Amino acid sequence: MNDDLFAAAEVIGIVAFAVSGGYAAVRAGMDWLGVVVLAVVVAVGGGTLRDLMLGIEPVWWVSAPGMLIVAAVTSLVVIAVAARHPQSKVDSWRIVLYADAVGLAAFTVTGASIALAEDVRPWVAIVFGVITGTGGGVIRDVLVRRKPQVLVGEIYALASIAGAALYVILLETTVPSGAAALSAAALVLVVRAGAMRWHWHLPRFPEPHA
Amino acid sequence: MNDDLFAAAEVIGIVAFAVSGGYAAVRAGMDWLGVVVLAVVVAVGGGTLRDLMLGIEPVWWVSAPGMLIVAAVTSLVVIAVAARHPQSKVDSWRIVLYADAVGLAAFTVTGASIALAEDVRPWVAIVFGVITGTGGGVIRDVLVRRKPQVLVGEIYALASIAGAALYVILLETTVPSGAAALSAAALVLVVRAGAMRWHWHLPRFPEPHA
């Protein structure tokens, strides 16, 4: 994956997760600054967890702080839109889920790519793809006190695992790395979007009685 | 900021957040050791997050473990007081909020100061001031399962941002660093205390129906 493609994936992931985090804050009844804070935390959270565990320090956004601004500006758009459409929450929910899927796709691939550059074993890079792709959402769900989507969602972690695995496998072939990255991201998106559209899900244990 | 002032700010922040964390544990119905554990975790949590993200390792309290003892002893005082005044919870609540504000002020400034010493850009140091000042409280709220104060509170994150920004700006002037630190901490305190006193708050999105 060349540098331009990588940078584009990073920006796309940041914007997508800032939307996801910002809307989660709106729905949870946070104040405007809370929306900005949660958007930024969700946007940079997965990559931060990845860097901490890989030992990349300081974590990535300290040397690329422009990404914090991208996330914050995105959250201002979320605020502006949400403040005007108070009743549109149900509608906007689908948009947010798709934004979240885009972020999942982008960060799964960038996360696996960065882990490989740190010389971890290929299958461990899959784990880091999943950590990077899902980490921000886990932090979001904990902070707004929802069940973590990665543990109960419709083919959420599985989409990330599939994409990261495809990426790692394609890199072992003669497929160019850019094509591998795009294919992997597309797989995440297709699997996740299909799961949302047709309500695919893994077998679940029954909900506890509260 | 000279070493004595810095050390004083650290101790003040530790004691203040140990009070905040300890009382949160009391109110959540924890056992006595749980109060000690939560007090210590909240007291050192913000600085720990800061050090992890900056790549300062081991984290600060490993080489200054006396601070763990300061936090633990503070929590014993909290236990002693709380065990004697079982009905005084509502009253004590205000005290705890003010202790929390003091901790926020102290750690916002020490956090920004440490980040600057690691050569991050000035405005990124503001982010680290906020992480250090608010991180312990976020951990506290997650562990006692409350809505994170930083996302919904009366001018909470904003007080920290304002103080950290003032500190960073004053350091660019001829103001002595100690005076900059004290001014910044005072600003955090005044803004936060004023917000509590007069219920200032940012625009909020409506609470979701449970």
Place this chain on the structure above:
Amino acid sequence: MNDDLFAAAEVIGIVAFAVSGGYAAVRAGMDWLGVVVLAVVVAVGGGTLRDLMLGIEPVWWVSAPGMLIVAAVTSLVVIAVAARHPQSKVDSWRIVLYADAVGLAAFTVTGASIALAEDVRPWVAIVFGVITGTGGGVIRDVLVRRKPQVLVGEIYALASIAGAALYVILLETTVPSGAAALSAAALVLVVRAGAMRWHWHLPRFPEPHA
């Protein structure tokens, strides 16, 4: 503690906490992959927190990823058992608590041991024993939205503190390190199992009214 004993303690701890994390996911109504994810996260979580704070990087499982597989395979057993005995939850609960106690014992000792190898002060190694022993359970409880056991449990943190302290103290004597490790782990288990059996607990503050 020689390498074989240490490795055995690690595997025991991983399996034990994978059982604890996996069953917690089953009880919380997660899907099958969610059970695997939570089992792995809980199994490696305490050691990951320890390594991050000590500055051991990348964190331990990156260079020993086989442990992720041990945890994942354990979670598959949990799924197979749980899927067949849907009504046995209450019964299985005790088994899970004992598995958790075994994990607490194993990781308390390995955590203290690793911290000592990093030249932290002996009493700070006790703190790292507790972080390693209890960290995975804290992450588990946050993700399934339960009250953290370490803050309210029947002599939970205290068992870990006692074991870690015994380990550190015995290492100062002529007792062989293997015997020190086994004694310390046994102390954790006995204290924790006794607390569960006879409902020992520390004084508690009253539960808040919801």
